[in-house]
Amino acid sequence: MADSNQSITLQAPVAGVVVPLTAVPDPVFAGLTLGEGIAIDPLGECLHAPCDGVVVQCARTHHAFTLKTEAGVELLLHLGLDTVELKGEGIEPLVTVGDQVRAGDPMCRFDADALARGASALITPLVITEAAGWQLLPPKHREGERVSLGEPLLVLTRTAVELADTRADGPLAERRVILALASGLHARPAARLRAIAREHSVSLTVQHERSTGNVNSASADSLSALMNLGLTDGAALTLIVQGEAAEAALDAAERLLTTPEVEEHSAPPSSTLTAVTLKKGELAGLVASPGLAIGPLVSYQLPLPTVPLMGEGEAVETARLKEALLRVGEALAQAEAQATRQGQSAEAEIFAAHGAWLEDPDLVAAAGEFIGEGHSAGHAWREALGAEAAQLAVSGNTLLAARVADLRDLQRRVMAELSDDQQAVLPELPEGAIVAAEELTPSELVAVAALHPAGLCLAGGGTTSHVAILARARGIPCLVAMGSALMKAVNDAPDEGVILDAEDGRLVLTPSSTQWAEVTERIDISRRDAETARSAAFETVITRDGRKVGVYANVGSAEEARLAAANGADGVGLLRSEFLFLERDSAPSETTQRDEYQAALEALGGKPVIIRTLDIGADKQLPYLRLPSVPNPALGVRGARLWASHPELLETQLRALLGVTPLEALHIMLPMVSEVGELREVRQRLEALASEMGLDSRPRLGAMIEVPSAALCADSLATEADFLSIGTNDLTQYTLAMDREDPALSARADVLHPAVLRLIQTTVEGAKGHCPVGVCGAAASDDLAAPLLVALGIDELSVEPARVPAVKAALRRLDVTALAAELPVLLALDGAGAVRGRLGEWLAQPTETITTTTTLERC
Template sequence: MSNNNKELTLSAPLSGPVLTLGQVPDEVFASHAMGDGIAIDPLNDCLHAPCDGVIIHVARTGHALTIRADNGAELLMHVGIDTVELNGEGFALLVKDGARVTNGQALVQFDLDRLARRCKSLVSLIILTNGEQFELQPLARKTVKVGEPLMRVLARSTVGDETAVDNVSAEASASVRITHRGGLHARPAALIRKTALGFSSQARLHYGDKSAPCDSLVGLMALGIGEGDEVRVSCRGTDGEAALQALIAALSVPVTAQHVAPVAATPRRASNEANVLQGVCAAPGLVCGPLFRLAGIELPADIGTHAVDDQRQCLDTALEQVRSEIRTTLAHARQRQHVEEEEIFAAHLALLEDPALVEAATAAIEHGSAATHAWRDAIQAQCTVLLALGKPLFAERANDLRDLQQRVLRALLGEAWHVELPAGSIVSAHELTPSDLLQLSAQQAVGICMAAGGATSHVAILARAKGLPCVVALGADVLDVPQGQRVVLDAANGRLELAPSEARHAQVHQIRDAQQLRRQQQQAQARQPARTLDDVSIEVAANVASSAETQVAFENGADGVGLLRTEFLFVDRRTAPDEQEQRQAYQAVLDAMGDKSVIIRTIDVGGDKQLDYLPLPVEANPVLGLRGIRMAQVRPELLDQQLRALLQVRPLARCRILLPMVSEVDELLQVRQRLDELCAELELTQRPELGVMIEVPAAALMAEQLAEHADFLSIGTNDLSQYTLAMDRDHAGLAARVDALHPALLRLIAQTCAGAAQHGRWVGVCGALASDPLATPVLVGLGVRELSVSPLQIGEIKDRVRHLDAAQCRQLSQGLLDLSSARAVRHACQHHWPLS
């Protein structure tokens, strides 16, 4: 090892494959926010000193420490990703803070097996934290052993004077409580440092009787600040106030914004049958055919040097090509009035124009990466952050980003999307993207099955719109099925049959032929009313999100609109729609539905549905936070504007207003009072009906009290299921268990109907359960009188109603409430009311 206070050669502190920071599965490290460095995927269980020096900081959990080399370079060594979560378990510190160490000395012993089981990744980092004084030169090594040369550290030459800080400026300061999980350890400290470096002011963090400059990573970590501790931030300089606000925001970011949860493989769910994989239905249908495995683009290692200007130009050209392709897709979707498709790819276009993605890729190119690898790494880093949030909407956006990753990579590599599908193929993949699905649909794929994915993702929405059977969350086993193997995809029941007999194949073809004939008969009767055999009328309405969808619903025989989601007016835009735009949109929906009634839900954003122009506090658990009616209470002007627009539609008698996420009577009364005041202002003598969504258990339990003041109740079984069962319905490992036919859900539905009946109110269901033909007799039996379904299922659900006896449904449904599980309920339903 040479050391002349200018150049230092560091030896490897671990043995294993060497990675660049861009390959590290953590956005903070990969983005160089903590500084430049290198990573090793360790094969040994002990961290050694890379040089002579002094230990200047040791994490209390033992997973990280910082050494100051004799030439002044400060090196952070961080074992594994998310190891702070172990609180020291599996780590044995062999040195103390302030200790003098020599090159190769053992510093930390760790339990490799325990870390592998408990943490996201074993990849360990060596980061230069004072990069303003030194620079790194990694040596070209693919793998190293402890003690072998790893990289050089060179002193930077100082040119000119640093920008002077206006010390005469007043000091701006504020106190804030630390919400980062585990306190201000390495990664949160890096974010604080990165924020501070964006301003010219001098910023310091004060904790107890200690303080540290915010641009010093080691200094911040050395303060020993824990989760929940209160600190003071002070900023002095011309932009001190702006710096203070930015640092407060960075310090109070909830843990989920930085914590990346371990990504476990989706388990294969148990099945009573051999050679059957069980997943979750995303789009119903029954098909058979050869399985075709679709793999994404895999890039080789990035070897060699690249001309920065050339790579930037390549990226710009590829981005413009993909923008053009998406604009063409949008134009075709608008022409064919495919609203879901249009909304999905409009969101893709907005994501592609996000400057943060391009900036991250450009920065990687400037660090020597090829454009392909720079774009892949920028996308993967952002996906990691989104998935760490643990929210369905963000997981969906991560899939959209992966779509853009593949499309831009194809453009960079000069590859068109082209796969020769064998006739009648069922396509399998880890997770497909929306553009994949459009291409596969155009190539006449007959079914889709995925190892991961959720039933409410953009891919699932498109599959339902295309009538393409789709099963998600099948687990990694589906990827091991040999290419070309003949399978049966029973999507309605979430099953993939891996070894069907010839008799089973013949049966599937027979069933499909019978279903096709049945659908034709159902469609012919779709415009007729739905009445049970004992003459109970059930209204079958449609869930829609635009006037174009409403027209499709009307043409398919809908008795009205049971749910218009008004979010389509508010999302993926930079400013809120004004009153006039809203009124025109609502009027268009009423016009498209002829003389039938339309239920319009007030805006349900907030929580995990963020709007660019509506800044809301970052929440640790958005699904339990400000959303629906709660958000309207915080921003009443939004609800006021929407109510005014709704009160101007004609005829007002056909407009019904529905309030989302209500959990107590006072919330309903406040909106009813405001509605009355607005009617008086507009000199209206007629009042639209006002209903309440039952989508939280509290509302179901309070149904009788709510029905006293509401005109109708509408049950949202999607949210009611996940809130009642405490399971995220888009969690790949739990999705199969989030079943609205669970007896607990049925009890809440029964209680809602009984409470509403006390005041003569009707109850509808607008969640996914309404579209499940197996559930139709149960809902009718429990007292539901309106089912709001997907427009394409109206004929099927009406036909199901016409074959039921409501009195028998009432009798049998009561017995279902005493069953032990959703599976038992489904089995009983199949027995009592078999699906033909």
Template sequence: DGGGPLPQEQLQALDQALEKVRSDIRGTLDHARQRKDNQEEAIFAAHLALLEDPALLDAARQSIAQGRAATHAWSDAIGEQCEILLQLGNALLAERTNDLRDLQQRVLRALLGEAWHYQLPAGAIVAAHELTPSDLLQLSEQGAVGLCMAAGGATSHVAILARGKGLPCLVALGSELVDVPQGQQVVLNADQGRLELTPDSARIEQVRQSHLLRQQRREQQQQQAQLPARTLDGQAIEVAANVASSQEAQGAHANGADGVGLLRTEFLFVDRHTAPDEQEQRQAYQAVLDAMGDKAVIIRTIDVGGDKQLDYLPLPVEANPVLGLRGIRLAQARPELLDQQLRALLQVSPLQRCRILLPMVSELDELLHIRERIDCLCAELGIGQRPELGVMIEVPAAALLAEQLAEYADFLSIGTNDLSQYTLAMDRDHAGLAARVDALHPALLRLIAQTCAGAARHGRWVGVCGALASDPLATPVLVGLGVSELSVSPPQVGEIKERVRQLDAAECQRLSHDLLNLSSASAVRHACHQHWPLS
């Protein structure tokens, strides 16, 4: 014969290469789950799904059947898919071609028996036409300190992963970038979106100094992190941490957290085929309490449904899952799940250090029903005193009813992530809108103000456990509106405590109420920079 590739062998080679890449991606997914890195997990889960796409696989296999080599068949099949996405004229879909090219390279490397290899010198800034998500993971492991790309978009998966890893990253710098000679000293200023190609020695020294100062400041924040946070005029603000496991709780305690402001219990329920039993749950909650020394731990009851589904809990397929059976609504559909969880929570010791938080409450009856249930379980278990019970304020209805809820709840905790997407009617995972889902929007601030005012009428405290609590620009606004607890990501405890100590609470109160009358989130951010500059 003409010595061309034998289709059977080529198909087998392609299948083996695909399986190798799938197995590598599964490893990345496991690692991301262990670190609770939801974004990384979602991005690589999408890659796994693309590798199962029948249109893609069929095109490659048909091409092999016609006598082409597996390498060419795979490259062409991906090329066609990219072409289709680019022709749709949608910027977001065009960015997804980057994910396809990632898979193109990975499968080709597996077919050719090559590994990803590129040795980086220490402190390297990497410039490329375009990097893919798997490039980014490799470069981050090799210690790259910054990335810049000639192409790419701000909402591409690479940019999202870089943000999650704290790597400064600039995109769409134009093709001249690729002509910058290797080994040249540059300054990457991600805050201002600039790459300085010819910095003189004075500029480099200036950058080194500011980098050094930042490091010293971080060390200082760490040293002060164990101390309480009080404003200049003596108001105590509790700075707690959001955690999702006892390991994270240990980290939070070491970072100086005043408690756990939100333990997400979903970590116990996901990635398994049966629900955890009462004993397993109790041990997990107890481990978090033990990790926090003598500090209080707020444990949120299971919040699945919406975008978080469980294998063993078949829920009806919903057209709009984020507006469907999730949070406390699920507990009403499957009361035995919540009962089991409440039983486990009521058996931790000491119980007075455990506070229970209910997600997605939208009316008073939901709170009263669960309160009654807890009272019954306490009686059953011979427990004299019910633990504190709080309500998540993440549905606008709950913020508007805060006063009624505060009469029967011991505290309120504002989840700004969901509250902002429900108030603004914008999905925070929508790449085209994500930048506008800003919890400093005046409408959100009004709901926060109303929540604090309603709680104060019954002498209850209000915390914030959404991402806004971790934003130092927002700290003075939240303190000014009446929030007394901020629950932040563990590494930020020291930074937010330092921010609190620089504020005058009375001044924050006076200035933050004026922000409610501004026109947009960007106007609020501008005013915050003016009133309370970030030093």
């Protein structure tokens, strides 16, 4: 209800218990993606209007309603979480689009028992999705308080000035920067720029002066506007920020735009056409994902969902579009959260960028114009995104053109929500087909990958496209930017098949029998090597000279522990317990932790599982545990140092760990140990807790070697520890004084630097006769570093689960004694580059020619 012209009071739509919106167990609501608000865990079975207004949207599954007040404020009332999956069962709508309601009028009835059985939660968010110049005051009700139906719940007040004047509110600051993103200002950094503006509650504008003297500008609110600036590496920009936190926002924006990107799945070096000399019957393409494939060339084209041309009125179609955008946004947020949990950071960033683009006000406004002309919501969205895609395609910027597939993906997703068609059926693909398409959207790529194609050929796209990233992540050979000749060639391709050479960048349409035989043999050798590695993955590694080496797995959850067991890991060398603590509003309970740890132990069936205690600080922070801001967080409170100021976290975690069975399989590892006293204190606390709990056995306790002081004092640590594990990422960082998060230094921060290798050697020598030493850092998976680590005396390597079979196979071919004889030569070299070069030459020799003599001296 409106108390006056200056405030709006929202009433409780149902009796229940107050839940802060940020505590709602759904990333879309908790992250305030849709807007600010509050939630209620209902005690009644009828939702009522929180204020006067017009119903502008009713979900077809009856679980969500949008009201618009006379002042233009829009409110979303969302019954329960994941209730869309119930398809309206147990919910009776009492209003429809266009109805005028008064505060307290019933909007829907629901069967609480039925919803509780089918939904993930009954928690009902009330969200201000469009503030229209009003701002929400902090809620007076605290978490857990009970409210009655109709009780005042939230208050909105009119902002002091209208939107056109908000730029005068708060300091105005600007800064000149030079864009240092090799791929320019594309979707993901644009999405991050918008997030910075929102996080600091500022308006942020990017200006770029062209060589012609024209100045183009774009608000960070619009991803399309930012990308259409066409900014490339080296562009001079002016950032203009308005708000109380203007300087902090400028600092964050400058760091983002001036720090070169590091792509986890970067394009392979051969992504160029210049070296390709084509023969008759061949097409060239850019290598987006390397590999070889043979098979029939099959065209792939999925039609857009059908939608009506004309609509049922502007209010109805606008509401339909908002509901469709909400559903797609929810799906993208869930996909992003799942990818994050699985450690698929590249995919998570793609979903996040799509989610940000979905909220782009320019795209929504463009669709709104078509709706205003009488078109349906589906057709309006199709036209708006079609026009934007066409603009990107002719921009002349290869990176922007690569984003067309992302727009097409969003076009299809939203149209599917607005279509009465059944879900589109994927075209049938013969087994082992090489798929040819004009473009593939990321979601289409995921669907096609499930059909196990031998390879992909795209007429458009680029090596930096999201489809290329996904293809590389899945190991599917892929060529892109092949041009219009590709689709014309599909009809002429022989039934016997074609050769996709995604190493040299060519598609051989009419291969000779000799070419076919050669490529078939190369593929067979690669496949046999992989199958041999997998078949022997469960066997113990014994090197050529009889050395036994353990190959463990690094995991972040019980699910990944099961994957490690399926790949033949000898145990878990590192379970990163911090993943239990991240993306939460409070620390996990003892029960939650114990259940996850127990599941990991059960997955390995009695094999050792090393669980690292909470490792927070530097690049990893918790929202509920804000550590003091310091000039260099990497040298601040992190790892073992955290327990002095937050002993309750360690206490709970140790109790959870001691609650698992069998304790004999559990190994507890303490991170960031710099001296033996830190390890001794934890052992004493562990002993005290075990005695309190009446336990007869004890888990093993070990320390990570991540700082030079720990490596240099390994002999004293080894007398207290049951095992040591070297974290090569941090050890390299601290030894070379090179921030591992700095992309400009990442190539130089190499574990094969002689100084780092000498510290590893010192650690092994110090622990000799006391305890085993493992490596759980990235170096364990490095094809060159892994053999050298074993030659230095490392007993166990811990790698990503999928790498276990290949690492085991490589170590079985190694003569450790012969390589160890080369250590004096390697450790005397000038730097990591020299070590890599010499070591690569030595490992490339046929194994039968390697002897225990110093072969490197003869190179």
